[in-house]
Amino acid sequence: MGAAGKILKKGLGEMGLNSGGGNINWFPGHMAAATRAINARLKLADLVIEVRDSRIPLSSANQDLQPRLSTKLRVIALNKKDLANPNIMHKWVDYFGSCKQDCLPINAHSRSSVQKLLELVELKLKEKIAKEPTLLVMVVGVPNVGKSALINCIHQIASSRFPAQEKKKRAKVGPLPGLTQDIAGFKIAQRPSIYVLDTPGVLVPTIPDIETGLKLALTGSVKDSVVGEERIAQYLLAVLNTRRTPFHWRSVHDNNLKGLQKGTDDKHGYNLKDLLPKRRILPVSSDVNYVEGVAKEVQCALYSSLSEFKGDLEDENELEILIEQQFEALQKALKIRNKATEARMMVSKKFLTLFRAGKLGPFILDDVPL
Numbered sequence: 001m002g003a004a005g006k007i008l009k010k011g012l013g014e015m016g017l018n019s020g021g022g023n024i025n026w027f028p029g030h031m032a033a034a035t036r037a038i039n040a041r042l043k044l045a046d047l048v049i050e051v052r053d054s055r056i057p058l059s060s061a062n063q064d065l066q067p068r069l070s071t072k073l074r075v076i077a078l079n080k081k082d083l084a085n086p087n088i089m090h091k092w093v094d095y096f097g098s099c100k101q102d103c104l105p106i107n108a109h110s111r112s113s114v115q116k117l118l119e120l121v122e123l124k125l126k127e128k129i130a131k132e133p134t135l136l137v138m139v140v141g142v143p144n145v146g147k148s149a150l151i152n153c154i155h156q157i158a159s160s161r162f163p164a165q166e167k168k169k170r171a172k173v174g175p176l177p178g179l180t181q182d183i184a185g186f187k188i189a190q191r192p193s194i195y196v197l198d199t200p201g202v203l204v205p206t207i208p209d210i211e212t213g214l215k216l217a218l219t220g221s222v223k224d225s226v227v228g229e230e231r232i233a234q235y236l237l238a239v240l241n242t243r244r245t246p247f248h249w250r251s252v253h254d255n256n257l258k259g260l261q262k263g264t265d266d267k268h269g270y271n272l273k274d275l276l277p278k279r280r281i282l283p284v285s286s287d288v289n290y291v292e293g294v295a296k297e298v299q300c301a302l303y304s305s306l307s308e309f310k311g312d313l314e315d316e317n318e319l320e321i322l323i324e325q326q327f328e329a330l331q332k333a334l335k336i337r338n339k340a341t342e343a344r345m346m347v348s349k350k351f352l353t354l355f356r357a358g359k360l361g362p363f364i365l366d367d368v369p370l
C-alpha cells in the first residue's frame, strides 16, 4: 500500500473503521435484495451493457456478480471518458482486450459516442440475431456511473430510428416459452427486434478494502456521508501529491503570477476603458469563467505548497503535514472565511466538486493490472 493508502487507513482507523472494508456498512440494508433483483432480471437479458466509471475501471465493478456477468454476452462501457486521462485510457482498452472482454470508453452525454456503443452491441448480437426474434439488452452498473444518462441517450437514438414508437415501447419477452412477460424497453433495431430495457440494474459496488471505498466515494458511487467529505478530500490530496500531479500545474502557477504582475502594472495609469460603462457579461459565461478561475487558484495553491515542501512524500507522517498545509492554502485559494471547524468542511466540499467536474484535469485512479 502506498503512502496515500496508508494515510487514509490511518485516518479511517481513527474513526473506528477497520482497514479491511468488510465490516463497514457501506450500503445499509439494500445489498442482498438488490443482488437478488438483478439476478432475476439478468436471466432475461441476451446482452448486458455493464457501465463502469472510466476513472476507476476495476473499482467500479461488482465482484459478486462478475462470475454471473461473465457468462453473459457483455460489453463494458467505460463511461465518463471525458473525465478520464486519455493518455492512459488506451492501456485499459488493451487490458480488457487481453482478458477477451469487449469494452468501449464512452461519454453518455454524447450521441455519437453512444451510437458507437450500440453498433458494438448489434455486432455482438449478430450471432444470436439469426436465432431469436426478440433480443433484450440490459444496462447495469454501480450507482452514479451514468446508467440513466446512457439510457436517455439510447432512448433519443431509438426514437430517431423508429419515430413511431411510444415513449415506452413494451417488448414481449420471456426466459422460457409460455412464460412471456411485458418488459418496458426501447427498440433500437428491427428484424430481429432489439430492445434496451428502460430501467437500469443498480449493482452494489464491491468494497474489498478502504482504498476502493474511497475511490468509489471520490467518484460519487458511495455517498459522501458514509466516509465524510474531509477524509475523501484528504485522500484526493494524498493521491495528487504521491503522483506529483501538482508539478504539472507549474505553468498555471507561472501564468497566474504574470497575470497578477500585469494587474499591478496596469494600475499605474488611468485607462479610458475603465471609465466607460462595463459591458454586461452573460451569466452563464461568467459562471464558467468563475469556476475556471477558482480551479486555477486551487492548482496554484497545490503547486506552491508541494514545491515548497521539503519532506518525504513516501513517509505518511510527512505527507500528512503537507496535506494539513494544503488545507490551509486551499482555504485561502477558495476564499473561505468561515470559522476553522466549518472551513475544513467547506474546503473539502468545494475541492471535491472541482475534481468531480473534471476542473482539475482528467484522472484515472485505478492502476492497470500487470
Ligand SMILES: Nc1nc2c(ncn2[C@@H]2O[C@H](COP(=O)(O)OP(=O)(O)OP(=O)(O)O)[C@@H](O)[C@H]2O)c(=O)[nH]1
Binding pocket: 079, 080, 081, 082, 083, 106, 107, 108, 109, 141, 142, 143, 144, 145, 146, 147, 148, 149, 150, 200, 202
Ligand atoms: N462528465 C460526465 N458526466 C456524466 C456522464 N454520464 C453521466 N454523467 C453524470 O453523472 C451523474 C450520474 O449520472 P446518472 O445517469 O444519474 O447515473 P446512474 O448510474 O443512473 O446513477 P444511479 O441512479 O445512482 O444508479 C450525473 O450528474 C450525470 O450528468 C459522462 O459521460 N460524462
